[in-house]
Amino acid sequence: MNPGLDLSKLTPIELRLQVEELLYAYADVLDNGLLDDWPPFFTSDCLYQIIARENYDRGFPLATMLCESQAMLRDRVTAYRQANVYSPRYFRHLISTVRIVGIESGIVSARSNFAVLQTLVDDKTRVFLAGRYEDCIVIDEGRLRFRQKLCIYDTLHVPNSIVHPV
Amino acid sequence: MISTAPDYRWPEAGSSRIPYWIYSDPAIYAREQERLFSGSSWNYIGFESEIPAPGDFKRTFVGERSVVAARDRDGHIHVFLNTCAHRGVQFCRHSHGNAKSFVCPYHQWVYDLKGNLVGVPFRKGVQGQGGMPEDFDLASHGLVKLKAETVNGAIFATFDQRMVPFRDYLGDSMYHYFTRVFDGRGIRVLGYARQIIPCNWKLMFENIKDPYHASLLHVFLVTFGLFRADQKSDVKLDPTGRHAVLVSRKGEQKATEGTAEMRSFKADYKLEDPRLLDPVKEFPDDATVVMQTLFPNVIVQQQSNTLATRQIIPRGPDRFELVWTYFAYTTDDEAMVRRRLRQANLMGPAGLVSVDDGEVLEFTQDGVKANPTMNGILEMGGRDRADTAHMVTEAAIRGFYDYYREVMGL
Numbered sequence A: 001m002n003p004g005l006d007l008s009k010l011t012p013i014e015l016r017l018q019v020e021e022l023l024y025a026y027a028d029v030l031d032n033g034l035l036d037d038w039p040p041f042f043t044s045d046c047l048y049q050i051i052a053r054e055n056y057d058r059g060f061p062l063a064t065m066l067c068e069s070q071a072m073l074r075d076r077v078t079a080y081r082q083a084n085v086y087s088p089r090y091f092r093h094l095i096s097t098v099r100i101v102g103i104e105s106g107i108v109s110a111r112s113n114f115a116v117l118q119t120l121v122d123d124k125t126r127v128f129l130a131g132r133y134e135d136c137i138v139i140d141e142g143r144l145r146f147r148q149k150l151c152i153y154d155t156l157h158v159p160n161s162i163v164h165p166v
Numbered sequence B: 001m002i003s004t005a006p007d008y009r010w011p012e013a014g015s016s017r018i019p020y021w022i023y024s025d026p027a028i029y030a031r032e033q034e035r036l037f038s039g040s041s042w043n044y045i046g047f048e049s050e051i052p053a054p055g056d057f058k059r060t061f062v063g064e065r066s067v068v069a070a071r072d073r074d075g076h077i078h079v080f081l082n083t084c085a086h087r088g089v090q091f092c093r094h095s096h097g098n099a100k101s102f103v104c105p106y107h108q109w110v111y112d113l114k115g116n117l118v119g120v121p122f123r124k125g126v127q128g129q130g131g132m133p134e135d136f137d138l139a140s141h142g143l144v145k146l147k148a149e150t151v152n153g154a155i156f157a158t159f160d161q162r163m164v165p166f167r168d169y170l171g172d173s174m175y176h177y178f179t180r181v182f183d184g185r186g187i188r189v190l191g192y193a194r195q196i197i198p199c200n201w202k203l204m205f206e207n208i209k210d211p212y213h214a215s216l217l218h219v220f221l222v223t224f225g226l227f228r229a230d231q232k233s234d235v236k237l238d239p240t241g242r243h244a245v246l247v248s249r250k251g252e253q254k255a256t257e258g259t260a261e262m263r264s265f266k267a268d269y270k271l272e273d274p275r276l277l278d279p280v281k282e283f284p285d286d287a288t289v290v291m292q293t294l295f296p297n298v299i300v301q302q303q304s305n306t307l308a309t310r311q312i313i314p315r316g317p318d319r320f321e322l323v324w325t326y327f328a329y330t331t332d333d334e335a336m337v338r339r340r341l342r343q344a345n346l347m348g349p350a351g352l353v354s355v356d357d358g359e360v361l362e363f364t365q366d367g368v369k370a371n372p373t374m375n376g377i378l379e380m381g382g383r384d385r386a387d388t389a390h391m392v393t394e395a396a397i398r399g400f401y402d403y404y405r406e407v408m409g410l
């Protein structure tokens, strides 16, 4: 992408646009089934969690999905493609209320809301998960990447299974 | 012509057939609530460590009925119906918390931590007018109380006040496996996962009593030898057939005579980050998987180092809530806790194994609900319910239906 990207040289508006573009590009990849392009949004030593808000708020460490490296993200992609059984579906991510909540030693902390709509066979489109992303974003190999992405979902009961990343 | 109305007669072949009307019929569902969940059964409630201090409470369900488990000032645990004795309000709306007493919001009747009614506003009237009759007795208008028993940190409750002790309810063999995991060590909750699976609750039990499917459906189990039909295994039932345990020992990712018929076996499937599958031995025996189904509402899971209870809460004939409580032992070191959390990826609503089950159970409900007069076939491994030293059997499902039919009068 842009090898010259330097966080300290960006104005707040520019930074915000960069982060929004990252989030929207991320949603685009997921919603269009381009899962090979999903792991490269993360650093190699990333932490990715889909975690119930109930656990997060109460300090319970359990995540519904936990990936502790980019390699584990790729393992999830392989499982989605080759291992798991599920009915066909569409996803649609709606991401809003993007806010930069801090920058410290080259790490941008950003928070945003998400709603994921799921469309299943023989059914209407329904809200699948709603919640917020808590992201730590860094510059890695000249592009913005998630070093940490927490997908904290409010939804008390997951409608059946999370077969696909959020 | 095929009739679509059930006649409530079980097929003549007995428990080797399952009539599909039992998965969707509202009258059957209502009878299950009454005879199974509210009948003579010990229902899983949770762990003592979820309510460690006086006043701590947890809200949960026995069948569809909401109950509260609370610890009183003397440290005793009480389980009572979350339904006000006055007009039926479900007064407790928080999943957990700490309370001195429970006050129903509607007319503010007050209950203590044992479920006794201790206060009724305007009982003596206001300015000499109104009030409850003189002979209104607080003591006889408490909440409906369940009988509770704790077993090595796990709480069970029943509506049947004359229920036999939990140990007798399980029988020796099932009690052995239960106390293998709940061996008296402290239980540390790692977190919860909750999902709604759109199928009849019994299908979840059948799934965990059915080792036959695991070697065919689950690429993860089959490929990595986590649970596979060609490994040394056991299927055991209690004398009534209502409880069961599936036991197995880990094998390897290599083709055997048995894997030939397993389309799910993938010899070249690899994990890029193998930390996910890094189990360590932690129990005295050599079993690496023990899946126990305890009638009527809980599954106790040990798969490698991931431990969990899965509580079944029916939500109508065609869906149920599955509550996973993942736990560790208080004596675990940090590395073991991390290992358990990592292996938790195998199970739960996003589990590399259990996603397959949730989906297939939904497909099952879609098939059976439209065809209530058809029957399922349960003949793998014969037609009886004897224990076996292999997993090519549906004996544990047949055992479940032997007991089910007896209690349901079917």
Ligand code: FES
Residues within 6 Å of the ligand: B084, B085, B086, B087, B088, B089, B104, B105, B106, B107, B108, B109
């Ligand atoms: S309904 Fe609970 S106090 Fe009246």
Ligand SMILES: [Fe+2]
Residues within 6 Å of the ligand: B207, B213, B214, B217, B218, B353, B354, B357
């Ligand atoms: Fe399964």
